[in-house]
Amino acid sequence: MTAARPQRLRDYAPLVFPALMLTVFFVVPFGIMVAISFFRRVQGAFYEPDFVFDNYARFLSAFFGQVLGFSLVLAALVALVAVTIAFPFTFLLARLSRRWQVVWLVALLSIVSLSEVIVGFAWSTLFSRTAGVTNILVALGLMSEPMSLSPSFGALLTGLSYHAFPYTVLVLYPALARLDPTLMEAARTLGASPPRAFVTVVVPALRNTILATMIMVFVFALGSYLLPQLLGRPSNWTLSVLITDQAIYQSNLPFAAAMAVFLVLVSLALVGLSLLVGRKEAAQ
Amino acid sequence: MSRLFTRLFMALVALVLAAPIVVVAGVSFNAQRTLTFPPVGFSLAWFGEVFTDAGWRGALLTSLAIAAGSAALAVAIAFPLAWFLWRWHAPWARLFQALGTAPFILPPVITALGFLSFWATAGFYGAPWTVVISHAIFLVTLPLVTITLGFSSVDRSLTEAAATMGADDRTVLRTVVLPLVTPYLVSGYAFAFVLSLNEYIIAYMVAGFTVETLPIKIFNALRYGYTPTMAAVTVFFVAAAALIFSFVARFGDLPRLLGAWSSNES
Structure with missing residues (x-):
């Protein structure tokens, strides 16, 4: 039995509540935010209705360009690190016994759902002088005394990659779990060693999945707003931090909204691209 | 050799994942x-x-209440939507599915700012219940995905058999479909609950000055050491x-x- 088209009006009844909720609490807020991005900021008050492009014109400043450039480079680096480690990892994970897969999946889910506050706190403890990794190096005689490694760009990159890694594995998992096992077998029969078969057969077969995953992780990293504050220096702040800062502490909602609209456009374009790339592979 | 290398690689990943914790x-x-x-x-x-400590206990209870409420609301939105999309052939209704997925894929700061603009305009800025609704919309993706998966695993010949024997839509849903979908419903609730418990930016932007959830409390406390x-x-x-x-x-x-x-x- 294939599903029929709804016939009577009351067939639509189950749709009413979800449609209403999503429209009122997602579409409308989104519309209000877009409207506010064209409003004029009033010093001392908040903003008043208008239709100006001032908030978008501020994008042309060198400061904004620098923050945007940094955010994009940082997100790209995180995507690269996470996917490079996660792809072979997920391949191996999907070949473990079911029991071990479940154990790993529970662990990965627990870490990916952790708040950025928690991840930031945990890593800054690990990078601290009193409880950090440098104490191990001192104990091994590789360093003379423990030191603090945070805040720094390296600390930020580590924290972000740590948070993005389980996300990447979960995005890659379906494709690698469904991967045709005969693909590897055929390569092995023809005499390729497992690592060689992996590099020359599995990676090219899933290159579009890899690309699509990279874009998804890029968007995920672009959204981080607390780790740059907890693990990075002020020069390491990203667009998401800037948006929060303008909205809450500078009370400049119109400018924050304009930046958010810009971020939406960038993210939507990237997500669309990743869907397109992913679909191309499914069609092959 | 290769097996050893595999084990070593997995162990190294496990070590790095576990180290901060x-x-x-x-x-x-x-x-x-x-x-x-x-x-x-x-x-x-x-x-x-x-x-x-009254402060920490209060934050813990607030977080638990918000997570329980918003996960329930998210399931209440996701279930009828997923059921409708499975029961009927209505391609345009997929629009709502996309709307339910969007907030989760976009950077969360965008959804947070949208809610801030909305609640401030509506005049409810800072009210604790606004966090519950905001979280429910933000996290509706999770039950939507799991429940949709649950419906797709239901054999349609079962519902057809029930219908042939005279059961109406409501009875089929209650006696045949619901028992099969329940595990997916519970999973969806669990995913939304955990993520709401950990969510910071939306709760902070919507009601950060009046409501203190655990993540907000931790971040505020970090500033003092x-x-x-x-x-x-x-x-x-x-x-x-x-x-x-x-x-x-x-x-x-x-x-x-x-x-x-x-x-x-x-």
Whole structure:
């Protein structure tokens, strides 16, 4: 039995509540935010209705360009690190016994759902002088005394990659779990060693999945707003931090909204691209 | 050789994933008010403080209440939508499915700012219940995905048989479909619950000045220095997530929920 088209009006009844909720609490807020991005900021008050492009014109400043450039480079680096480690990892994970897969999946889910506050706190403890990794190096005689490694760009990159890694594995998992096992077998029969078969057969077969995953992780990293504050220096702040800062502490909602609209456009374009790339592979 | 390399690689990943959590757990057992690792002395006082200190206990209860409420609301939105999309052929209604997925894929700061603009315009800025609705919309993706998956696993010949024997839509849903979909519904609730518990930016933007959830409380406290209490709260977060996802794995099919087709491989 294939599903029929709804016939009577009351067939639509189950749709009413979800449609209403999503429209009122997602579409409308989104519309209000877009409207506010064209409003004029009033010093001392908040903003008043208008239709100006001032908030978008501020994008042309060198400061904004620098923050945007940094955010994009940082997100790209995180995507690269996470996917490079996660792809072979997920391949191996999907070949473990079911029991071990479940154990790993529970662990990965627990870490990916952790708040950025928690991840930031945990890593800054690990990078601290009193409880950090440098104490191990001192104990091994590789360093003379423990030191603090945070805040720094390296600390930020580590924290972000740590948070993005389980996300990447979960995005890659379906494709690698469904991967045709005969693909590897055929390569092995023809005499390729497992690592060689992996590099020359599995990676090219899933290159579009890899690309699509990279874009998804890029968007995920672009959204981080607390780790740059907890693990990075002020020069390491990203667009998401800037948006929060303008909205809450500078009370400049119109400018924050304009930046958010810009971020939406960038993210939507990237997500669309990743869907397109992913679909191309499914069609092959 | 290759097998050894595989084991080594997996073990290394496990070590890096566990390291920050192990260190934080160790720090939470310090006898003194310092963050040293390995801990000096052993004490569970910091765990006790989470429950005895009015500030931490209040934040914990607020977080739990918001998570329970918003996960329930998210399921209430996702279930009828997923059922409608499965029961009827209505391509345009997929629009709402896309709307339910969008907030989760976009950077969360965008959704947060949207809610801030909305609640401020509507005049409810700062009210605690606005966090519940905001979280429900933000997290509706999770039950939507799991419940949709649940419906797709229902054999349509079962509902057809029930209908032939005279059951109306409502009866089929209640007696045939619902029991089959329940594990997916519970998983969706669990996912939304854990993520709401950990969510910071939306809660902060919508009601950060009046409502203190645990993540907000931790971030505010970080500014005045790090204490072992925070480490204890972190251990609580990790334990809660691991416990809830273990339950999901125990009563549901986690690999299948996360996108692997086969469920009967050993």
